[in-house]
Amino acid sequence: MQQQRSQQLFERAQRFIPGGVNSPVRSFRAVEGTPPFIARGNGARVWDVDGNEYIDYLGSWGPLALGHAHPVIVDAVQRAAADGTSFGAPVEQEVQLAEMICQALPSVDMVRLVNSGTEACMSALRLARAFTGRSKIVKFAGNYHGHADGLLVQAGSGALTHGVPTSAGVPESYAAETLVAAYNELESVQILFDAWPSDIAAVIVEPVAGNMGVVPPADGFLDGLRRITESHGALLIFDEVITGFRVAYGGAQTLYGIAPDITTMGKIIGGGLPVGAYGGRADIMQMVAPLGPMYQAGTLSGNPLAVAAGVATLTEMQRPGVYDQLEATAVRLTEGIAHAFATAEMPSTINRVASMFTGFFNPGPITSLAQVEQSDAAIYGRYFHAMLERGVYIAPSQFEAGFVSIAHTASDIDRTIAAVGEALSSLER
Template structure:
């Protein structure tokens, strides 16, 4: 049994200075009745806390670290870059090089703008869709999380769902009025919405593979319908690939499904573990961004050399990576864990897409947010407490997704299967 004495003391100190003692809410572990674990360092697929405990990490900084913690090649490139300076607020060659690298992998991003977070990327993409079309209404899907900007925080998953919040105080109703929400994967509902509001809709933003209400892949017919309706009504289709980009497949969900959006937002993996985001897409739309157009966007740290360098180094390695090897490991993990749940009579469903994987304590269908809400969250919390005390670092919320890195070994997978199996026996 692990000892968390130093983490408990550190948390008591942290709450004096930060709301809830954290800088992002799900880190607080409040929903699982634990104090958060304070991390000292990470290397490859492992995390080490300040009490000296080690973990096989499946959170991976909530997705960015597909190469694992402190990848040697990324760290070496960062050390070389930092000696030249961390930020200039002026153009650098590495910005263009990262843009070229991204476009070589995601061709739909004909032009792009670098930002400092996924929230900033989605916020900017929505503003651009409104500015380009001259319309105000945005469509999002219940349980999809696109960051915490005012327009997109309605019916979001992830941290809001974990804290049982539908939207946030401080967001004017006049702003949320222009955000229309529809159940995820519901073809008939989105068809009806466009029949009623089609000519008023500036854009549709969607996680093509939802990762903020657990892992729920979009149905191909659902995503194709979005492409069809937005084209028909002159609306902008935005794929939020902050999470799925370079994770579900090298070319993202749009490559996996063969569906081309008008705009794409990226984050997480694209910065190799540093704060970064990107939004981009069709040239005719992106040319509306200042200074070329009149839709305003700016950012002091946008395109800073450290994030650009980490992104280039990460994506360059991923272009040589065999994603099928990751899928093989998750195929095996899923098969063995599901079999163990079945043997122990635990209602359970596990799935993966590329290096993203997730599980629900239910034997029912999970295709949208209502389905996730109906799963057995008590069993999830029991499993979380067992797993964290037995060496697996997993997300503390049933509304999050797990990740595999290129560094996880077959031995790590075997240990994970064993922890799941032992936990099932205690339920």
């Protein structure tokens, strides 16, 4: 595998960009080596600047359920761009996208579009505090909700990978308003409400954890959160930035039959373009300016390119058989990988929910952050490079999710499973 051009670009980037990347996990520090600089993508594949071809299981970290450069999405963006790239004013497609989101998620009466998942979660917490008049929030260790100050407390994703669960620059006084519970352990949540029964504005949770690897909710966990929050007058926020329209058209809340008070979204509702959203019950959303006193604004919110891509994506996702195809592809892939690991007698666990999955170098089961952290990240790094050399691009971290798209063919899956077997054999040498 040639990496000359990527190496040159990485060296240049490190002169002008901290760490040479604009998001930490891209630096490959968790797995070492030089990150390939991607030149283009099409369907289930990406090509780097050195001409190396990879079957891609990142999909821009989840939103590309239709694959790269889907012609319908490309056409929508091109047509929108021809009419102008930004107005800072209302456009018709943002109304369309808002309607589609509200129709898909029964818990969402109204929605506000923003520019990223981070912005959506940050705004949702401000809204919860405004609505309840309370200041504290509960999050879960290993759940990641973006890089807003109050949420970088025992975060997952890149923070977990790089061993910096609490960011420098976050004031202790602000971090003190964030209470941390254990994912999948209701008792840890109840303890916090017992200690601060009238101070907690909201509980925010990834209904399916996707930033410490994929960890599904335990039976009764989400129901328990709904029950605890309702009994204490607090709000329940589902962070569906990853799971929204990925695990089901109506998100994880539809999959598990739980109605949160506020939902945050991102990624897929813009077809891979920068976009996010938060929405919920009408009485809560009417707190948002200009209707209410909770201020939030953004020139690029409802950007015509992003909303055009979002409308096109959600329209395609409603076509008959899309989610059945995603499910079948993910099952075939993960069952094949599990068989390859078993054949190699390599301790492992594969967690999967719908079309998102993680393979852990850990005999499992894995239902908690503590169990996730027992995975062998060093051997994962070796495995990652062995897969990359065989033309398969997976997450450059043991603590991230993988994704399939409708563009992945049976041939892609068979080739990937074969690469897994070869990669595991190489680790033994």
